Amino acid sequence: MTILSSPSVTLPFRRPETALDGLTAEATAGVVSAASDIALVLDRDGVIRDLSVSSNDLARNGIGDWMDRPWIETVTGESRHKVSEMLADTAAGKPARWREINHPADDGEVPIRYFAFSAGSDGRVIVLGRDLQGSAVLQQRLIQVQQSVERDYLRLRQAEARYRLLFQSAAEAVLILDAPTRKIREANPAVARITGREEGSVVGQSFTTLLDASSAAAAIDILDSATSSSGSEAIKVRLANGDSCLLSASMFRHDRTSSLLVRLTPDAIAQGIDPNATLTAVLSRISDAFVVTDTDLRILTANPAFLDLTHLASREEATNLPLDRFLGRPQIDLKIMLAQLRDHGALRNFATVVRSQFGDQEDVEVTAVVVPDDTRPTYGFSIRNVARRTPPVPVAPAIGGAVSQSVEQLTHLIGRVPMKDIVRESTDLIEKLCIEAALTLTSDNRASAADVLGLSRQSLYSKLRRYGLGDLDD
Structure with a gap:
């Protein structure tokens, strides 16, 4: 995972020759050790001549055994070019930059962020390192949390898709109303079919516009009863188009808002008549x-x-x-x-x-x-x-067509013949076509055909006998 950050601004010492003048070797070593989790002193050949480790995790990974070993031999294979580039840049006096390098360990790899700079005219190099294991663990946890969130989101999407499919495919009309205003928020396709309205035209309208005036009062009583209890008894109402159906309603809450789930069941479905x-x-x-x-x-x-x-x-x-x-x-x-x-x-x-x-x-x-x-x-x-379908008309006898037709025939054998037999047959087919093409290209000159195919003459004759190609009596 890549973490983007704004460019850092460095402010070096203004007068390092006076500010740090008089520091003893012990004090300098203490500063270097305190400023890093691991510090290496390399000679001009990149061999570790001294080191200090301030991190318990690094010490437990055997880093103290690096003495008198080339630094490049302590890293993983994919990090070796980074070590070479850092040492080359330091020798050339180029500006140093932090590089992330991995070291092999018993339980995986140890990531360390290094910074190298020249330590004198004799070619010594001081390398400061910061342990990234803690950051790697945090990044891994972040990735795991992100994957868990994505899995939960996928499960929610799948659950929503299932319920949306059920909502859309229901044979009875299903509507979702805003409880305080009684306006229609959602309606499935069956609403348009049962009420005779255009699909989507009822959204935003009052529920009572779907009903005949004689049934409006009873429907409002049912909705009021549903808002004060978990459900209500179904009653028979007449729609605005003159059809009759059963009306039932129940309330549910979502995102601190109250909604009503209303069902209109046509008489045919209510009486058990199969609409299909x-x-x-x-x-x-x-x-x-x-x-x-x-x-x-x-x-x-x-x-x-x-x-x-x-x-x-x-x-x-x-x-x-x-x-x-x-x-x-x-x-x-x-x-x-x-x-x-x-x-x-x-x-x-x-x-x-x-x-x-x-x-x-x-x-x-x-x-x-x-x-x-x-x-x-x-x-x-x-x-x-499909057994009685007319088979396709065979096409031109070109080699490319023969290959395509033969491959198509081989694919039809899948499931009927073991795969190893199909592979052997396809290999023999390709080998035979290559030999025929070579003989055609060389005008049946078998020595030239063997050179073209990269075969010995004896091997070519063996394959000619195997596939029955050419006249071998002469």
């Missing part, structure tokens, strides 16, 4: 197979096309059977499909096979989706038979 009867009729007559499973991939329901594919007699016979008994190559396809569904929530045009209960096998394409539910999430699979 038309969709169910279409699925029962469509030519593509359709099956719904639980998260354990056990069949909950299936349409007649799926029963025809699997040669099952009835929907009851298919119920609770494992889907992998019929769909996918064993131990391969369903794992891939499940991973895709769990990670992305959808799967499109996945090529696989379907097996009947008698062992017949046909090529199919699978499109699947996850239907989230807090109590019982389900998977929906649409299975299309």
